[in-house]
Amino acid sequence: MKMAPSAQVNGGAWVRTLGRSLMWVSPLVSYFFLWAPIAVLIVFSFNDSGSVSEWRGFTVRWYQNIINNTFASGTGTTRFQTELLLNSVYNSLFVATTATVVSSILGTTLALALARGRFPVKRILDAILYLPVVIPDITQGISLAVFFRILFEFVDTVTGQRVTSGFATIIIGHVAFNIYFVTIVVRARLATMDARLEEAAGDLGANSLQAFWFVTLPILLPGIAAGGLLAFTLSLDDFVVTFFTAGVGTTTLPMFVYGMLKQRVPPEINAISTIMIVVSMVLVGVSLLLQGRMARGE
Numbered sequence: 001m002k003m004a005p006s007a008q009v010n011g012g013a014w015v016r017t018l019g020r021s022l023m024w025v026s027p028l029v030s031y032f033f034l035w036a037p038i039a040v041l042i043v044f045s046f047n048d049s050g051s052v053s054e055w056r057g058f059t060v061r062w063y064q065n066i067i068n069n070t071f072a073s074g075t076g077t078t079r080f081q082t083e084l085l086l087n088s089v090y091n092s093l094f095v096a097t098t099a100t101v102v103s104s105i106l107g108t109t110l111a112l113a114l115a116r117g118r119f120p121v122k123r124i125l126d127a128i129l130y131l132p133v134v135i136p137d138i139t140q141g142i143s144l145a146v147f148f149r150i151l152f153e154f155v156d157t158v159t160g161q162r163v164t165s166g167f168a169t170i171i172i173g174h175v176a177f178n179i180y181f182v183t184i185v186v187r188a189r190l191a192t193m194d195a196r197l198e199e200a201a202g203d204l205g206a207n208s209l210q211a212f213w214f215v216t217l218p219i220l221l222p223g224i225a226a227g228g229l230l231a232f233t234l235s236l237d238d239f240v241v242t243f244f245t246a247g248v249g250t251t252t253l254p255m256f257v258y259g260m261l262k263q264r265v266p267p268e269i270n271a272i273s274t275i276m277i278v279v280s281m282v283l284v285g286v287s288l289l290l291q292g293r294m295a296r297g298e
Contacts, residue, residue, distance in 0.1 A: 107182025141244035165247035189223025
């Protein structure tokens with residue numbers, strides 16, 4: 001039995017209405033589950049209660065405790081060890097800065113090679129470019145830990161020198177996943193660049209190095225800066241890869257927070273996490289701003 005034309009029209013209108021509704025509901029639900037926990041954490045970082053289950057008023061006491069090197073315990077006020085917190089912040093900044101610089105250099109050269117170069121394994125490199133982006137952090141962390149263990153045993157066997165994990169292993173681990181993010185961003189910038197500009201520089205007497213330094217690099221700088229900021233943010237917030245590659249005395253801020261959570265959940269954790277969120281959002285915002293200007297060709 002054939003459906004009447006009016007029924008078909010009504011059915012199609014109902015499907016379209018449902019589709020338009022889902023187009024609005026799905027993003028709202030997704031963003032709710034994404035931002036609701038973050039919003040709750042930020043709000044309760046100003047809660048006057050040490051419990052996260054009740055609200056007792058507004059306070060900045062937990063931020064003051066961090067500054068004053070104290071924190072609230074169940075029996076009173078004890079040492080917060082701000083020195084350890086500041087040391088972990090310094091370690092995070094050192095690792096993130098070093099990994100960002102190395103990743104920016106290697107990622108830019110890799111993007112140039114893939115966009116301009118001609119070599120036998122170019123297709124293979126292009127195919128595996130996005131692989132580290134989709135590999136789970138736990139898998140990458142375990143693989144790096146196994147790799148460094150085998151490498152250290154080999155060095156110990158050959159030279160007799162005992163090598164252990166430290167800042168170098170953490171930085172190598174961060175570079176391993178940051179380099180591809182930088183490559184992707186810089187390569188997107190290269191896609192909008194007119195290759196005839198480099199040819200014009202060569203016609204005017206510039207060699208390859210001069211053409212890169214005075215023409216290509218200034219055009220790529222917004223992309224390099226955007227990729228570098230993205231790499232810095234990822235490195236600053238990373239925990240899993242750092243956990244598997246860290247050594248003695250190389251505690252970063254995420255590891256410091258994790259160490260506190262293993263004992264209990266002090267209210268100061270909310271304050272520290274809020275500071276980390278704000279810093280990360282600022283860095284990501286600046287990166288997106290640079291990428292937006294890059295897309296407009298500024």
